Structures are given as structure tokens and as C-alpha cells.
Amino acid sequence: MGKKKYDYKPVPFRGSGFQFKNNYWISPVVFIIFLILWHVGTTIGFISNLVLPKPAEVLIAFHDLYVTGDLYLHVGASLKRLILGWTLGTFFGIILGFSIGLFSLVRAGLAPIVAAIFPVPKIALLPLFIIWFGIGELSKVNIILFGTLFPTIIAVYGAIDNVDRSLIRMGQSFNLSWFSITRKIVFPASLPAILSNFRITAAIAIILIVAAELIAAEKGIGAYVQMAGSLFAIDRLLAGIIILSCLGLIANWLIGFAEKKLLKWRNL
């Protein structure tokens, strides 16, 4: 009787991929390669100077902005409108969202109106706001207020609708007061959705402020970009766009920071 022959092979590993590792060094390297390509491309003339200036020229535009004090002027003006409009819109949005989420009478009255106004692109309201509030600060702050208000209302009451009913039942079964249940159960349960909505409203606010400043403003990043565009000063145009990108990144970082602090119970 001949022995059976067995073929020994290790089981191949198939579980790799579809998993993100933290490669912190990749993005700076990609960024530097991008800068080098940009520099080389514009220097050898592969990229026309009418399309893109050299990176160094953009840097000089930044430098000019800084030494003339225009950086402070424009960014300051935009930031003031952004912060004021966003804060007010978010504040009223949270209050109205909670009222709609908690009181059926308010919901019956306001939810249809909110649903009707929500889908209107707020940029379309800009001419109307300029007629109503003038071309000064008021129309700009109000357009941001309006633009952040409605998404916030909808996000907040959606979040409240999604609060785990069994937790509310639990609170009731221990005789917690209505106010305690709202403050200690409903509010923390809806906080993650509210915070992630901040990212969306921050982006909306930046879009709206630029749109408003493009149309009518002397100060502000939008106005700066508008002026640069009409002068074909692509270097300054790019500087403005980079400032906007930085604003968005900073807003995102602040919200991420708030999430980490306020939602530390979610993950490590």
C-alpha cells in the first residue's frame, strides 16, 4: 500500500486592502511635488503665464497683501460677516429646530414653511436682500444668517426625531422632569448630528459671503477676488482663492476640535 502524497501549501492571505492606514507624510510630499511641477511647468513655458503665474508670484501677491494691510482689511471684513451671520443663523436654527422637534404645535405651524424655503438656493435671494437691507453689512450678514438657518433647523429637528425612544422611555420611567429629559437625554443624543451639520453650514456661509461680496462690496475676500479678476491679476486671484480654502480648513478644524471635546464618549 503506497502512502498518499499530500501537497503542503500555506493558506494565502487575502484580507489586505480596504483599510486606511495613517500615512501622515504622504500629503506633504504630494503637496511639494505639486509645487515643484507647477514651478517647473511655468518656468519652462509648458504652462502659459496667462493661465497660471509662477508659485513665487502668488507668494509675492500674498506679501503685498500683508505689507499693505489689505490682508487684514479683506479677511477681517469677511470674517466679521461670516462669524456674525453664522452664529446668529445657528443660534436661531437650534432654537427653532428644538421647538419644532419638541412641540407638535410648533411643528404643525412651522415645518411646512421651513420645508418650502429650504430648497430655494439662497444666492437667488441676494438681489432681494440688497433691495431690502441695502448694499451694506446688513444684507451680507442676513444672507448668511438665512442660508445657515434653514439647514440647521432641519438638521436639529431631524436629529431630535432620531433620538432613541427607549432612552426617553427610560427617563420617564425614572420620573425625570420634562426639562431633565430634554437637557440630559434629547440634547446630548442629537449633538453629533448638530455638530456634523456645522460643517455643512460653514461651507454654505463661505459660499454665500463670497457671492455677496462679488456682487457688491469694497472690502472682503470676494471683493478682492473680483477686483483681481477684472484686472486679470491671476496671481492675486489665486491668493484670494487660497485664503478661502484656508478659511474652510480652519472652520473644519475648529468643528473637528469641538467634536473631539464634546463627543469624547463616542470613540477614543
Add this chain to the structure above:
Amino acid sequence: MELVLKKVSKTYGDLLVLNEINLNINEGQIVCIVGPSGCGKSTLLRLIGGLESPDTGSIEARGTPPPGCLNPLTYIFQDFSLLPWRTVEENISLVLEDHSLSAINRNEIIESVLQRTKLTEFSDRWPRELSGGMKQRVGIARALAVNPSVLLMDEPLSALDSQTSEILLNDLIELWKKQNFTSVYITHNLSEAIRIGHKVVVMSRRPGEIREIVNIDTDIADRKIRNIELEEHLWNLLKDEAIAAERELENG
């Protein structure tokens, strides 16, 4: 405290869920309720605790709650119902914060219930860091913190693996020996019911009615791990109902 249910009925829409339930829950007794799925056990418990009201019939609480009782009818939930944004300690604190207790007094209560449920070392953990058994211990600790006169438990151990639920069942038995609490205990597990119940109430399938009440006289402390005879008796009562209930679900 003693609870008396008289002709309690409940309908949802036109679905009769509970039909004329009469039941006494005596002071210091654990009443177990078993019955096929969907027969209205959870509904009955919600009625008993006042989270819903019966359509007809009455539910009365007789006698005064013990001194220091903050919430006479207190639930322990199948899904634990812990707040994920509060640590173990804070979850227990939640049910004390609405009462006018001094901070010292409150901390004493929390410390004492954590000790009784063997959770002292875990007081500052988040719920997500705990195993199922630990979570239910927190649920039990939270219930004990309000010094209830009746504990209402809806399948408190059924989300746990069998070893953990055995350990927790023993802990509940130990606790009962010390405190003689009154309780309504819903379970699917017949041997669990036989271990911890003074009375086992067998319900019929929907519309839920009481089919039989089995009294168990043996002292809870002296019971064996299993009582096959009694288990078989209960199973025979339940078997046809369970099969019929199962069919109903299958056919929609």
C-alpha cells in the same frame, strides 16, 4: 408595596393584545411571567409601571413605599438603556439628580449600589467599554439607587450569553435574599422563571390571557439549578401556544 390588577385589557388599533388580566403581585414576591412571543408581556409590564394606560380595568398600588424610596415602580430594561454619553457613575447619578439630595448623600448612594453590583472599579467607564453583563449590572445598580419598592424587569438577562446570565441571575437571587424586593420578571427562559419566581404566570397567545398561575413554595435559597418536572409542566402548557403563535407570525 402590593400591586393588584383587575380585568386589565389593552388594544392597539383594533388588535386586542391583553384581555381581562387579573393578577396580584404580593409584597416581597417575585412574579415571573412567561408566554409565547407577542402575547403582550412587555405591554403588560408597561401598563404595570404606568408608562401606558389600560383601556379598561384598573391597576392599583397598595401600601406605602419604603422610606427613602425615590421611584416606587422601577424598570430594568432588556436593552440596558444606558446613556452612552455618561459614565457608569453618571448614568446612576442621572436618576438621582432630579431629587433634592445633598451631593454627599448622592455619592453615598452611588457608591453603595456600585458596591452591591460589584462595579466599584468601573465607575468612570463609558458604557461602550463594558461587556453586556457589565452593562446590565449598571442597569441593576441604577434601579437600586432609587430604592424601588417594585422592580419591573423585561427579559433582563436575555441579551446576555448563558454563562453571564447565570451569574447575574445568582446575583439577583442574592440581592433578593438581602432585600426581599417585590418584582415582576418577564422571561422566555422557563428554568430562569423556576429559579427566581414565587409565582410563574403562564400566558396564552394573543389576545394575552392568563392560562395558569403556578405557585412555587420552595424557598428561593433552597432551589436546585434545575427542576425538570416543573419545567416540563410549564413547557406542556406553553408548547401548543408557542407553536400556534409561531404559525401566526409565519403566515403574517
